[in-house]
Amino acid sequence: MPSRIVAFNLNGRDVEVMVKPLTTLQTVLREHLHLTATKSGCRQGGCGTCTVLVNGEPMLSCLLPVEDIAGQKVVTLEGITPIEGLHPIQQAFFDNYAIQCGYCSPGVIMVIKALLDRNPNPTRQEIMDAIAGNVCRCTGYEPILRAAEDAARRLQSA
Amino acid sequence: MSEVASEVIREMKREFKVVGKSVPRRDGIGHVTGKTVYVDDISFPGMLHLKMVRSPIHHGIIRNVDFSEAEKVPGFVRVLTHRDVPKNIYTILCLIGVGPDEEPVLAVDRVLYKGEPIAAIVAETEEAAMEAVSRVKLDLEELPAVFDVEEALKPDAPILKPWGTNYFIYEGHHCRRVRFGDVEKGFAQADYIIEEVYNTSPIEHAPTETTACVAKPEPDGRYTVYTNTQALFFTMDNTALILQVPFSKLHFVGGTVGGGFGGKVDVITEPIATLAAMKTGRPVKFKYTREEEMRVSSTRSAWRMYFKDGVMKDGRIIARKVISYADSGAYNRHTPYAVTKHAANIAGPYTIPNVYIDAYCVYTNRQPASAMRGFGVTPASFAVECQMDKIAETIGMDPWEIRFINAYRNGDMRPHQKVVEDATLIEVMKAAAELVGHKLPEHLLKMHSWDREKA
Structure with a gap:
């Protein structure tokens, strides 16, 4: 075709x-x-x-x-990446060490962006549900959850 | 920890710039912005793609390979077979003196595992390469295959290696052996004999980024190889040996790895991609599909470990005999080394006066096993600690106590003839007990690793 x-x-x-x-x-x-x-x-x-x-x-x-x-x-x-500096979600991921090899990070950050856009104050369970389709083989899920919670706080206080 | 020791550590932390502090990750900004460049993010004008023709069977003779239909696929550039590889038979650990060479870059006349590469096809696009691979006609004669380490050592098993055995030969011996004290005498003295067999399964690392490289010819006659190997110089040296070129011909660029876990220390994509770049004069990308990553990349090896321990009523282990089998799969990769590490560690971090270990590196028709996070030692630790719990249960002793009693101390001799230095097992167990809120009895808290309390 x-x-x-x-x-x-x-x-x-x-x-x-x-x-x-x-x-x-x-x-x-x-x-x-x-x-x-x-x-x-x-x-x-x-x-x-x-x-x-x-x-x-x-x-x-x-x-x-x-x-x-x-x-x-x-x-x-x-x-979502600014010309200078970082998006609040990116900053939260960076500050909370929610990155290891970095290969899953872009996908996870986009999922968290979508989540926080529709639900600015998600529970930990809602974050876990949101990233259920994202595999982090370095298994750094805890820092990812902390970063998502931190990102929610940053965006709300912004 | 004493007040004084805590105070010393607090003071030391104040002095350090990095130790004990969280520092920003150097690669962190790249990772959160997606600007980090992984190998698959690299492409060059005129870049070709390489895909492998792989064995659909576990074991067989290659009678004929017909590329005539593959060559007709639009975008087909060329095929590479074993005849094109200067030093086709290699073993990656030759760099640390392991031999003989036994794995072909591309199969010659026989395949030993399902997914073994037989020929490489280079094409203008990934799709064309895959299409051409699908049109290669393989004429193979299937042979009986063996998938179990003990089956592989039986007299009637198909022999997989040119030297006539299905095990690696360690300095003339059929296995890696450790002999310490007199294990039979120990068993004769023991109050209990406790036997068990432990098995572990192969594990795929499944990195989110699959194994990949791009090899690019440079105007000065060198080749730049962008790779996600975990072992850059090791891979460069093996590539130079396989291609029979001076090391100075190759410039390897790496360090960015989208998950490795030991799965990217084999020298798998670089030699053939570099050869393809040499033969075509164009950049070549060879990236595993997810299916290849799962089916043909090395796994952690499966292990079977037979334990027999002689234990006294007071909890002392006085004899340990272990017969271990590592499933190396079809080729060496890193397993001969894993078995040596295993033999040195299978007695565990415990002092046992009589130890007998036979650890075999066994070949089967599984995909090759290789490195993964403490390979060789991790299955040993699993078996040893299960065995410690079993001993505790059998003799009716607290599982913490059995470990404290047998824990190695500074100055003890380990079965492979190394004097223990800087032991910390007892201190680590005390810290672990504190972390999980387990109250240890006074007589265990009094123990420490730097000497042995009087009996």
Whole structure:
């Protein structure tokens, strides 16, 4: 099947990409647009490292054909990173050592962003439920939970 | 801990800039912003992709490999077989004197495990490489396979190694041996004989970032290899040996690893990707899929450990005999070394006057095992501590007490002929008891590692 143009909004900017049908959003981000903060751990929806926000909802970009998000709003980790300094969630992850090898961090941060956008004061259980699809093989889940709680406090006092 | 000791430590902490303090992570900003560059984030114009043709069977003879349909796939660039690899048969621990070489980079005429690489296909895109791999026709003759360490040592087992045994040979011996005191005499004196067998399973590290590298030809004739290996120079040296090039031809760039846990210390992607870069003159990426990571990357080895302990009524272990088998899978990787570490540690952190250990490194038709977090020692610790609990239960003694009584002290001789220095087991157990809120009796609290109380 021939390639076709798909247009969507990425990190506040309109983009157009020329893709074959069923090309995933992950491939478009990483290989066409060279935005590599979105990771590639399994390409089968199992690890959560490729999580991005589509219209504010966390989605696995490795399972998402890019034509399905035509005309919609996509936000990646690059999209929430300020030019200088860090987003409060990033700062909380950094300050609470909620990072080890760093490979799951982009996906986890995007999930926490989506959670705090709709629930500014989540319980620990709600945070655990939110990150249930994100695998941290360094097993640093406790610091991640602390960072998410800290991020909620920072955003509320901001 | 005494008041004085606590005060000394408090004072020391005040002096240190880093020890005892939380310092910001050097790589932390990169990690939380996604700006850290992992190997798979690297790409170059004109970069090719490499995928492996792998054995679909556990053990067999390669009769023929037909690439004719694969070559027709649009984007196919070339195939690499064992004939292209300058020193195809290697063993990674040759760098520390382990031999002989026994693992092929690409299979020659036989495969020993399901997923063993037979040929590498290089193509313009990852999809084309995968498509071409799927069109390779393999003509294999399946042979009986063996998956159990003790089955592999039986006389009728299929022999997997060219030297005619299914075990690694340690300086002429069939296993790594430790002999200390007279274990049979110990058993004869013992009030109790306590036997058990312990098994551990293979474990996959499953790092979130799969094993990968990119090899890039440089204008000066060198090759830059970006890799997520956990052992950069070790991998560079092995790559140079396999490709028969001077070390100065290779420039390895690494250090950023998206989870390793020991699973990325084998030299797996770099030699073949660098060879592909040499043969094509273009950058080549070789990244495991998740399926490859789970199916063919090394695991922690499975172990079977037979314990026989002679124990006195007062709790002293006076004899320990252990026969251990490590399942190395089809090839050495790091298991011969794991078995040596295991043999040195399977008596545990306890002082036992009579010890007899036979630890075997056994080959089977499983995927090769290798390093993982204390490999060799971790299964030993699991077995030893289960055994300590079993001893305590059998003789009716508190499990803390049995460990304090037998704990090694400074100056004790370990079974592999090392004098114990800087022992801390008793202090660690006291601290652990405090942390879990367990009140230890006075006579145990009086013990310490730097000498032995009079009986």
